[in-house]
Amino acid sequence: MAFYRITFRKCPGCGFAFDSSLFGLSSRLGPAAGSCPRCAKVVATGRREWSDLAFADRLSFGAVSTFYAVVFGWICGWFARNIVAMHAGERAPTDTFSASDPTFRIVAVVAALLVVMTQVWRVLRSNHRAAELPRVVRALPYFYEASLDFGLQMKFLLVPVLVYFVADVLER
Numbered sequence: 001m002a003f004y005r006i007t008f009r010k011c012p013g014c015g016f017a018f019d020s021s022l023f024g025l026s027s028r029l030g031p032a033a034g035s036c037p038r039c040a041k042v043v044a045t046g047r048r049e050w051s052d053l054a055f056a057d058r059l060s061f062g063a064v065s066t067f068y069a070v071v072f073g074w075i076c077g078w079f080a081r082n083i084v085a086m087h088a089g090e091r092a093p094t095d096t097f098s099a100s101d102p103t104f105r106i107v108a109v110v111a112a113l114l115v116v117m118t119q120v121w122r123v124l125r126s127n128h129r130a131a132e133l134p135r136v137v138r139a140l141p142y143f144y145e146a147s148l149d150f151g152l153q154m155k156f157l158l159v160p161v162l163v164y165f166v167a168d169v170l171e172r
């Protein structure tokens, strides 16, 4: 049984995966269409600009963003605490949630704020795009390119995992 589920959104023309989401969760914010970076076909992304989102969708954006902030804060805090314990030659903490630990608290709060700032930035960018008349259909990004609208969950998760493994390797 898989305890994670990744859904890819693909170009109907060539099958290129331009977006991904975990557990079907999505903020639904982003350009509504874009051209496929592989075959140049213009595809619908399933996303909407902020100005086109209904009130319920905006509420859902706020709820999903809050959930991301809490989960990402917790993951980063937990990894940071483990790295500190590893560096001190201690055994890895067995409890997974430790709000009293200063490392956990600081890193968790900073990571959660990073998510909040990213989401606010995405809304501002969306409004900026929506103000362009006529609206420009841009090329969708490849996975490795900087984009804050597509496949963001995996990119955010990759960072603490990579930092942890680098720290693990350095300690050996």
Ligand SMILES: [Zn+2]
Pocket: 011, 012, 013, 014, 015, 016, 036, 037, 038, 039, 040, 041
């Ligand atoms: Zn394509």
